[in-house]
Amino acid sequence: MKEVLRQARSYDRSVQLLLLNQFTINLGFYMLMPYLAQHLSGTLGLAGWTVGLVLGVRNFSQQGMFLLGGTLADRLGYKPLIVAGCLLRTVGFAALGLVDSLPALLAASAATGLAGALFNPAVRAYLAADAGERRVEAFALFNVFYQAGILLGPLVGMVLTGLDFKVTCLVSAAVFALLSAVQIRALPARRGDAGGRASEGREGVLRQWREVLANRPFVLFSGAMIGSYVLSFQVYLALPLEVRRLGGNGEFGTVAVALLFAASGLGTIFGQTKVTAWCRARLAQGQALAWGLTAMGLAFVPLLAASAVPVPGEGVGRWALAAGPPVLAALLLALGTMVTYPFEMDTIVRLSGNRLVATHYGLYNTLCGVGITVGNLLTGAALDTARAAGLSALPWLALTVLGLACGAALYGLHRTGRIAAGGPAARPVTA
Numbered sequence: 001m002k003e004v005l006r007q008a009r010s011y012d013r014s015v016q017l018l019l020l021n022q023f024t025i026n027l028g029f030y031m032l033m034p035y036l037a038q039h040l041s042g043t044l045g046l047a048g049w050t051v052g053l054v055l056g057v058r059n060f061s062q063q064g065m066f067l068l069g070g071t072l073a074d075r076l077g078y079k080p081l082i083v084a085g086c087l088l089r090t091v092g093f094a095a096l097g098l099v100d101s102l103p104a105l106l107a108a109s110a111a112t113g114l115a116g117a118l119f120n121p122a123v124r125a126y127l128a129a130d131a132g133e134r135r136v137e138a139f140a141l142f143n144v145f146y147q148a149g150i151l152l153g154p155l156v157g158m159v160l161t162g163l164d165f166k167v168t169c170l171v172s173a174a175v176f177a178l179l180s181a182v183q184i185r186a187l188p189a190r191r192g193d194a195g196g197r198a199s200e201g202r203e204g205v206l207r208q209w210r211e212v213l214a215n216r217p218f219v220l221f222s223g224a225m226i227g228s229y230v231l232s233f234q235v236y237l238a239l240p241l242e243v244r245r246l247g248g249n250g251e252f253g254t255v256a257v258a259l260l261f262a263a264s265g266l267g268t269i270f271g272q273t274k275v276t277a278w279c280r281a282r283l284a285q286g287q288a289l290a291w292g293l294t295a296m297g298l299a300f301v302p303l304l305a306a307s308a309v310p311v312p313g314e315g316v317g318r319w320a321l322a323a324g325p326p327v328l329a330a331l332l333l334a335l336g337t338m339v340t341y342p343f344e345m346d347t348i349v350r351l352s353g354n355r356l357v358a359t360h361y362g363l364y365n366t367l368c369g370v371g372i373t374v375g376n377l378l379t380g381a382a383l384d385t386a387r388a389a390g391l392s393a394l395p396w397l398a399l400t401v402l403g404l405a406c407g408a409a410l411y412g413l414h415r416t417g418r419i420a421a422g423g424p425a426a427r428p429v430t431a
Contacts, residue, residue, distance in 0.1 A: 070362020297403015
């Protein structure tokens, strides 16, 4: 961690603040969201479909609005969208703890999702601009702070929710309120190249969207990278379900699922900068992306192999089979993500030609969000089919093939030079 902090201090104050912002954003978000479903179904007594609706509205309002958030960031500047997103999440999280009617809960959930759509593309575009030629290393640090927030958030939330979920909501809202104040005071204003243009009306926006959609290398790259998000999300879906299937829903299953998240998060925190430095020294950008996706596909091989082993009735053998392969898969998924993420974020900037960077990030996030939704539906169907037909290897084989196919697609884009495009490093413009 000393090396991580030393590298962070080597950047300008704006980059340091963006790294701290992302840690705080994830801290505030993950101290609340893992416990929201239980609050809705338990404390408020809502039906299952209503809980799903509230959570679904949050996800839809975020994924569906990323493109709009990125467009506004390019036009109005990065700082206003970052601040607006944090303020909106302050209101949304406070409301989640104070209201109990379904319309109010839906409005609060939509606000928290829209907040993410506002600040996520802006944060990444701002970081890319101020990091300049050191974008890859900056995004590696960004991922470390990102994962640290994910790890610490649920632990803080568990303590607060033990008192009262309302306390969790209010503390999370206070975190975002404080973050908003710090950013208003200390974050320098930056804006993309679209800011201040005369064509800021509706037709101008549509022209920008058409321009981004006509960027064929970017669209091809986005399609190939969707698989990485489907695969990495299995830490939250397929791997915990497999642990519970073999280890049960008792104390052992809970501990084993916690190990999944700990392995993934701690692996990233302590390994990200070293992995990035190693890849930078030995691999071209496209090669690193291809190898990262391949590693993510191979992460499911331990589970594929374990499916051929007879399941012990009970005892240490069953526990080892329930926890060992999923934890190893989580570590390999984290390794693949460590390889790909910094180069992935940098490639988006390169393919944008440093023009409409936030809009490109917004469209990219939207496409990947849709891919995650479809991928999770298919993964869930594969898990159900596998259990019903006694084909436990089916989902792991499908996920392995997905990773290898996406890795091959990225290598093809690299060999044809389609992900090597781009101009010079982005130059921040003071607003």
